[in-house]
Amino acid sequence: MFFTAFSDTIPNLAQKNVMKIIKKIVLVFVAVFIMASVGGYLYFDRKFTPPENYLKVSGMTKKLPFKWASDEENSYAAMLLPIRIKGIDKTFYMQLDSGSQSTVFYKKSLESIQKKFPKQLNFNESLNEISLVFNLKDMTVSSESFELLDYGNNVDFETPNTENIIGTIGTDLFEKRKVEIDFKNKRISLLEKxxxxxxxxxxxxxxxxxxxxxxxxxxxxxxxxxxxxxxxxxxxxxxxxxxxxxxxxxxxxxxxxxxxxxxxxxxxxxxxxxxxxxxxxxxxxxxxxxxxxxxxxxxxxxxxxxxxxxxxxxxxxxxxxxxxxxxxxxx
The missing domain is CATH 2.40.70.10 (Acid Proteases)
Incomplete structure (x- = not known):
């Protein structure tokens, strides 16, 4: 009797151990799934989260004319706003891009400007940033830390009326001002009220x-x-x-x-x-x-x-x- 009862407990114990192992495996998979889901959410959240808005904006501008950049296939390739950099008597252009969360400048374009105006532009090479002040007609925009993109073309100072594009204006400016884009008359206003x-x-x-x-x-x-x-x-x-x-x-x-x-x-x-x-x-x-x-x-x-x-x-x-x-x- 004792031998029979003891022998019956062996498969029961084995079955219990198997069930414990299965439960542990399931718990591990659940934990990994939760961690992956949370990690995935945080990853995508960071991808969508813009950097802090460091723009300083004063004044406003009304009915600033803009231009359309065009190419062989597209008459409305980009909306270009005329800007002036503080200390440089020349009009440059920046693309208005509501798909960009931050205003950025093109490093290659600014390097070519620096060659002609070495005292007006100061790069922070270690952080890949630049401190800059520019004007959109009557409105002044500045930041100590504009991001620089390894992008752009050399500025043409010799050909009059060249549309030298040196950066992109993003929606960080939209946080600072109300925006009216008059597409029919090709004018933009950046207003306080x-x-x-x-x-x-x-x-x-x-x-x-x-x-x-x-x-x-x-x-x-x-x-x-x-x-x-x-x-x-x-x-x-x-x-x-x-x-x-x-x-x-x-x-x-x-x-x-x-x-x-x-x-x-x-x-x-x-x-x-x-x-x-x-x-x-x-x-x-x-x-x-x-x-x-x-x-x-x-x-x-x-x-x-x-x-x-x-x-x-x-x-x-x-x-x-x-x-x-x-x-x-x-x-």
């Missing part, structure tokens, strides 16, 4: 402008990226196939994102868009190949379903109050 009637709500999340829209009776969140000026609406391939006209010709061109070559596909479309207080007509739609998996993941994690450029607004005025997350479009 605006009339607050007739506004709609948008998200200004980590200095990203995210507009709510309704396209084909579907609600969408679209990133407003003025750096994609020449396009009305950029979506993923699936939505591009869904919204584009079926038989019209597709246009393919090469794009450029900080030196990375992209393939851009644009097709005609005939869809209505409910955007703020207006209904607009979508005439074309675009998707892009060549973006990194990280960029795709960041877009997906943010909840955004596409990007809107300036082309949709060329006959309108866009008014942005980023601090209070309100916008309005006027004819």
């Amino acid at each position: 605006i009339d607050d009637k007739g506004f709609s709500i948008f998200e200004f999340k980590k200095r990203k402008i995210i507009f709510p829209m309704i396209i084909d009776n579907q609600k969408m969140k679209l990133l407003y990226d003025s750096g994609t000026s020449g396009y009305e609406l950029i979506v993923n391939k699936e939505k591009w196939i869904l919204y584009k006209s079926k038989k019209d010709k597709i246009k393919k061109e090469n794009g450029n994102s900080w030196g990375t070559v992209l393939s851009v596909f644009t097709a005609p479309a005939t869809k209505n868009i409910e955007f703020g207080n207006l209904k607009l007509q979508l005439s074309e739609i675009t998707y892009i190949e060549g973006t990194s998996e990280l960029q795709k993941m960041l877009m997906k994690r943010s909840g955004m379903q596409g990007m809107m450029g300036n082309k949709l607004l060329l006959n309108h005025k866009l008014i942005l109050d980023c601090k209070n997350e309100k916008f309005k479009i006027e004819n």
